Amino acid sequence: MKKFMNGAASMVAESLEGFVSAHDSMVMFGAGRKFVRRRHLAPGKVAIISGGGAGHEPMHVGFVGHGMLDAACTGHIFTSPNPDQVIAAIAETDTGAGCLLIVKNYDGDVMNFEMAAETVSGRHRIETVIVSDDVAAQGAARRTGRRGVAGTLIVEKMLGAAAEAGSDLAGLKALGDRLSTQIRTMGVALSGVTVPDTARATFTLEPDEMEVGVGIHGEPGLYRQKIADADTIASMICNAILADMGQHNSDQALLLVNGFGGTPTPELYLIYNVARRLFEASGIRIARSLVGTYVTSLDMAGLSVTLSLLDEETLHLWDAPVLTAALRWLR
Amino acid sequence: MKKFMNGAASMVAESLEGFVSAHDSMVMFGAGRKFVRRRHLAPGKVAIISGGGAGHEPMHVGFVGHGMLDAACTGHIFTSPNPDQVIAAIAETDTGAGCLLIVKNYDGDVMNFEMAAETVSGRHRIETVIVSDDVAAQGAARRTGRRGVAGTLIVEKMLGAAAEAGSDLAGLKALGDRLSTQIRTMGVALSGVTVPDTARATFTLEPDEMEVGVGIHGEPGLYRQKIADADTIASMICNAILADMGQHNSDQALLLVNGFGGTPTPELYLIYNVARRLFEASGIRIARSLVGTYVTSLDMAGLSVTLSLLDEETLHLWDAPVLTAALRWLR
Amino acid sequence: MQINRALILGLIETCHEVIASHADDLCELDRAIGDGDHGTNMRRGCDAVYLDRERLGALPLPQALETIGTMLVMSVGGASGPLYGTLLIEIGRRLGARQNGADFANIVGEAIEAVAKRGRAQAGDKTLLDVLYPVHSEMVRQSALVHIAERAQQSAQLTAGMKAMRGRASFLGDRSIGHIDPGASSCALLTTAICRYLKEYHPA
């Protein structure tokens, strides 16, 4: 494991300091550097707060800004932030309309955000949206649903847009829960990943193997198989997504191809090209697209494909202006 | 070498097809798919054309759009596009004010663009700006200057902005030549890179080694040494840049920390943080910043630091709106 | 009060020491079916507590436990922070509010229920609860400390046969079978260390 760092212990803090200083017109540290917040809060708007372990950058700090998040709490690498951080973010960004917490469905994240929400429940109105878009995790007998992975970006973008447009807390909570039913992701890794703290790879693949159904914490996936060509991999992923999505009455969707950190953009576009054709052949028009490295697992080689069904409302929310470090457009 | 592809031969074409389809409101293929062009040309504006080997994405195709390039010609991986492609791009995007070619200083690129320019010289007004920002290459006894690396992004952005603002061909050529004297880059690799065609690594490093002074074609750099901590690496790079920049009378600059493809963003921000402090300590205020994976060498682990001195004019050009797949802002 | 202080400091040191010396093993277990950080997480929490041990030693035991629990929640992160934190906070609170007659095993039992509620987990889910529940039954049975420790270790071993239903390992489905749960392992290590310490501190 070779990394540009001064030591595993200070890595996250040093990197966040660089991030905030590079984007200081847009973001700033919250009290005690416990979180990164939007520089200019919008009074009366519901505050959208997310967070999670470090190692997924640009998510979530890269999504702080106009039209998306008000604050992001970063934990240690692959480790949930603690309630202290979330409590501080709530206290600083709630301008009166309450806070919506967007939490990826990992027990650690869920419990830490939950403890924060319980702690402040007397003082702030809080709702929580749990993101669980990972198709692969569905096979597991697990009782409480899938993992939250790259689809989180879409949930944060759309909820951020709705909040910006004036939705109230109850409306956002309802929208968030509805979004979760329309977003499905599946990922494939070509390499494991080394956590700086332990300097050991989470799993190791042979030169001709890939790991199918991985999440974004370098954890092993559903199964391992010989690597295949792009057409085969894409159709395996797309079929799994379509099968899991089941019956629906959308005819248009957003297609997100997301790199895990170690896979260069051209390969993402190549898979996007195949996946788009496959989805369109199945009757779903790809009305919007996003291709890039957004929800990562340190420098893991691999990618995920996310399909997000769109209706008039969600299309509009996706198109709404966003101005953050990692995602920006103006329509 | 594990890659998402259907075969080395079709990789670049398939990926470009995905790129164009993902960004089809902004870009389209030119005639014969020889280049990628801006969908809406601005009549009377000087056309800005660049290009180079594939494997550096998002550069150059990711920079096609309002405020930056009119067309980008992509060659095979690490191989200059041929004159045919450049000739086609000129023919299609010259709306009367001539074309400015932006070429990275590699003999292959220089000669191929030059042959194109010679071929069309009777029909089009052409000027060429050669980018050569690589400090590391300076030590070489080579007669014709440094390599062009990540600084190319800055040259393309500023010339694109100037063309958008109505500069004529002569003005753009003069600006381009002046820019080259104000931009310096130095890179460090933590891994070599595997070219899909040959499936062999260009160089191999031990687990504790880094290659200093690398370009963006997986070629060996100036020397190899034991990997050091981020503070040491950043100060080595910044000192080399400052020494090479020599005397100047700018007190502000743009700092670009660019990933080579395999290094995740948090490490880039960490180095940015150190580099910014070092440059500011030397009396150069970092007025603008860009941190990300823009000018790559496939999935090579490593990064480069670019310092670009700013004056009123170039600051203004940098701030001008840009709307491309990979770079976008509106001020 | 002197005894209280020695006990708190002793327990903190014991736990700190056992986690520090097994952090790598715990990470290794977590690498197999999780994200490889359980040892790092636990060490971070124990380090924070250890650093503050002088202040903690000055508190009454119930308050010390509650404070330690909160410190774990605020420093560990990950799943284990809220779980171990809840355990200690709940024991501490109940100990502080204890009426004459409420016995310690009962209190621990209630705290374990709070942990299960926090984790939405139950026995057999392949988590630290699969050590906590058996440890609690031994306490109810007033088993000797060595027996409690042995039972904790056996119980951790038994998680290898289970299919994970909660935590990161649950995403692996059947692939989680055959590996010891990291949280169960840290729990057995801590139980054993504490039992050994109490035995030396109050030799039978």
Place this chain on the structure above:
Amino acid sequence: MQINRALILGLIETCHEVIASHADDLCELDRAIGDGDHGTNMRRGCDAVYLDRERLGALPLPQALETIGTMLVMSVGGASGPLYGTLLIEIGRRLGARQNGADFANIVGEAIEAVAKRGRAQAGDKTLLDVLYPVHSEMVRQSALVHIAERAQQSAQLTAGMKAMRGRASFLGDRSIGHIDPGASSCALLTTAICRYLKEYHPA
């Protein structure tokens, strides 16, 4: 015209064959001091020409050479495309415009100068020119084909001692010394193959 066709096809096949069978070696040389693609580049060009050989065989030799040169420029990319392309285009053009008396060695000499101009390179810069120049002197001297081939191979070997002043290898400075230049190597391979073919075709 039958002879012309056989000559053109023979040369195309010979060159195609020698590059195809040495592409990996050329990439290997380019990996050491360049970007590892010289074999791939040359093969791409030769494949394009080979595919079109029937059409090319029907052209007069000068025009065939010029067309092949243009095809190389348009298909090779990289530095070697314009250089080999320029060589053939210039030979073809000059051959086509040849007055009685202008001899072939002279024409090749002028074409080599055009290559040097295109590459802004000179002898000793560690490029394919370090094979082309010596080959040209042997031609001027009217050496036997085997001698020309031998000289080409020796000259390619000699580039190992040179420090690169042009092309990608020049960025390496002194680190370029000790490696044979890939372009010089492909040039020697082609020269040798052509000489052998001509010898068989016009046995002395």
